[in-house]
Amino acid sequence: AQSVTQLGSHVSVSEGALVLLRCNYSSSVPPYLFWYVQYPNQGLQLLLKYTSAATLVKGINGFEAEFKKSETSFHLTKPSAHMSDAAEYFCAVTPMDTGRRALTFGSGTRLQVQP
């Protein structure tokens, strides 16, 4: 079984500040990990994904995430926030090496960017 915990349902940063969104996972087998972003009235868009090739994953819009097996974490970061980054962010997990394809999502973190 898998689960995802996103610490902080709301995060507020100033424009230009570091963005850090936390994700911890639980999985009985090695996982694939994802970050999706959801803008208002739009579908989920993939930011980046971890598939075991490299622990530091770079995604779109300047975001990156680091897979830390010892901490069971996959936190999302961006060095400098932009107003357009304001959205809801979801971390998700799916197991490697099994027949299961469904994503298990966290409850999301709403990012606010203050001018």
Place this chain on the structure above:
Amino acid sequence: GAGVSQTPSNKVTEKGKYVELRCDPISGHTALYWYRQSLGQGPEFLIYFQGTGAADDSGLPNDRFFAVRPEGSVSTLKIQRTERGDSAVYLCASSFGGRDTQYFGPGTRLTVL
């Protein structure tokens, strides 16, 4: 190219009625997924199709929910005897294969009065 499309974008119905929600996946994608997103929550998996068959329906909450994909492309999620607790945004996603990136549609917002 065109993304995943879902119709209708909004559906309001009365308790006890039957509803159908449609998903048009990206052309050529063999895998199709349905998720449900309640207010303030992340999406929850309902069902996964590989081609025409349901490869995993473990997320369907009860037998009032049913989905089909008769020709391996368009899918319809059917909900019988709707209840107020069914109110949510129903998301569809598709991928080229079962292990590839899932691309999501904009969702159908279902409101059961």
